[in-house]
Amino acid sequence: MNVIYPLAVPKGRRLCCEVCEAPAKRVCTACTVTYYCGPVHQRADWGSIHEKICQLLIPLRTAMPFYNSEEERQHGLQQLQQRQKHLIEFCYTVAQKYLFEGKHEDAVPAALHSLRFRMNVHGLNSVELVPAYLLLAEASLGLGRIVQAEEYLSQAQWTVLKSTDCSNATYSLLHRNLGLLYMAKENFEEARYHLANDVSEIWHKYLNDHYQVLSQARVQQIDLLGKQFVNDTGLADEAQEAEAIRILTSILSIREPTSDKAPRKTVLVLKTLAMLYYLMMDSLKAHEYAARALSLAQEHLSVEEQNVIQELLTLITTEEEQPITS
Numbered sequence: 251m252n253v254i255y256p257l258a259v260p261k262g263r264r265l266c267c268e269v270c271e272a273p274a275k276r277v278c279t280a281c282t283v284t285y286y287c288g289p290v291h292q293r294a295d296w297g298s299i300h301e302k303i304c305q306l307l308i309p310l311r312t313a314m315p316f317y318n319s320e321e322e323r324q325h326g327l328q329q330l331q332q333r334q335k336h337l338i339e340f341c342y343t344v345a346q347k348y349l350f351e352g353k354h355e356d357a358v359p360a361a362l363h364s365l366r367f368r369m370n371v372h373g374l375n376s377v378e379l380v381p382a383y384l385l386l387a388e389a390s391l392g393l394g395r396i397v398q399a400e401e402y403l404s405q406a407q408w409t410v411l412k413s414t415d416c417s418n419a420t421y422s423l424l425h426r427n428l429g430l431l432y433m434a435k436e437n438f439e440e441a442r443y444h445l446a447n448d449v450s451e452i453w454h455k456y457l458n459d460h461y462q463v464l465s466q467a468r469v470q471q472i473d474l475l476g477k478q479f480v481n482d483t484g485l486a487d488e489a490q491e492a493e494a495i496r497i498l499t500s501i502l503s504i505r506e507p508t509s510d511k512a513p514r515k516t517v518l519v520l521k522t523l524a525m526l527y528y529l530m531m532d533s534l535k536a537h538e539y540a541a542r543a544l545s546l547a548q549e550h551l552s553v554e555e556q557n558v559i560q561e562l563l564t565l566i567t568t569e570e571e572q573p574i575t576s
């Protein structure tokens with residue numbers, strides 16, 4: 251006997267504006283499943299993300315067909331999930347690209363889409379929502395919308411507080427955005443805290459663990475095999491590496507003026523940047539930061555502490571002098 255299941259609720263077939271959720275007055279004629287309050291938001295959405303995903307939204311926003319079996323229905327649901335997961339990543343990447351280019355306005359619709367698909371797939375309290383909140387906060391800050399940025403950030407902070415599985419990158423991103431928020435509010439004490447204290451230590455610990463393992467391997471292989479190494483920071487992708495560089499250099503700019511009072515903290519950031527570039531196979535930059543760390547350490551720190559930096563610098567120099575060939 252074939253069991254017929256009732257029609258699934260059409261996903262996203264809300265008759266409200268895609269951008270601001272006001273009552274809709276227009277529809278995108280290309281997909282006929284996306285609504286807008288007027289031409290301004292339609293154009294904004296099209297330019298940001300809709301042009302790229304217009305056709306992909308059709309299967310998500312039309313009623314699911316009748317299924318002949320539970321198996322078929324499960325398969326349909328799975329496919330829907332896959333499509334939404336793909337859109338989460340795609341919209342996120344697009345929004346992130348706009349932010350890197352300083353196009354804050356364009357980033358908003360794409361980031362909102364990533365957030366909504368995240369809510370559909372993971373629920374309203376998942377830590378998976380945090381990266382999207384942070385993108386929206388950063389875009390809002392870029393647009394000078396402080397109150398809105400604060401709302402997104404408190405959502406993100408709350409979600410992170412409740413969760414136990416938040417990645418380094420997300421944690422770092424949260425603190426950088428909180429730092430930027432407090433800068434905008436001219437609360438420099440708080441800004442310094444978020445931009446510096448926790449975050450540089452998190453990155454240092456993370457990269458140091460990674461560096462310890464890899465540098466051993468690299469030293470041995472220089473001696474034995476002359477093998478070619480590839481970029482390996484353990485970070486997921488170039489965007490995460492760019493994020494690490496951004497946060498560390500902004501911490502450095504806060505630390506450096508106070509180097510005389512707290513040199514150890516500046517040395518830590520310089521050393522972390524040196525390790526990051528070393529792992530990214532950029533020996534020129536790695537050398538530069540390691541040399542700066544060493545000269546500051548020689549001025550202010552113990553011989554033992556100097557030796558750790560000297561070791562790093564020696565390793566970087568060795569690889570510079572013996573370009574590794576495959």
Ligand SMILES: [Zn+2]
Nearest residue numbers: 267270287291
């Ligand atoms: Zn609107």
Ligand SMILES: [Zn+2]
Nearest residue numbers: 278280281304
């Ligand atoms: Zn469309």
